Amino acid sequence: MCLGIPMRIIECAGWSAQCEGRGVRRQVNLALVDEQPVGTWVLVVQSMAREVLSADEADKIQRALDGVEAALSGERDLSAYFDDLIASPPRRRVVRSG
Incomplete structure (x- = not known):
């Protein structure tokens, strides 16, 4: 299983960005979200x-x-x-068959 980590863009060059989040710095590909300005949060x-x-x-x-x-x-x-989630719990969806 993979988890998405929120990271903030700190440098951007086209579809590649240096991002920081949860104490980690990582080079991130932006091809799916296009070029973004510095300071933007992305899910990595x-x-x-x-x-x-x-x-x-x-x-x-x-x-x-x-x-x-x-x-x-x-x-x-x-x-x-x-x-x-406590303030607004998910609703159950009732599926009826037949």
Whole structure:
């Protein structure tokens, strides 16, 4: 399984950008999202920017990743990491057959 990591573009040259996120710097291919200005948040999977993110979207993903790390460290109360889901839980979709 691959996780998308929010990264901020710190240098850009065409479809290649130097990005930084979660304490890591990486050269990222921007071919799927086109050239982006410095400061833009992108969702990076295997050194490829898959999606342009708003700062709010990047923050929500960062908190969720922090929550995963906390869970792996044995933390039991994870509500602070997923307050957006707690405030508005996903709806169940009822599928009727026949």
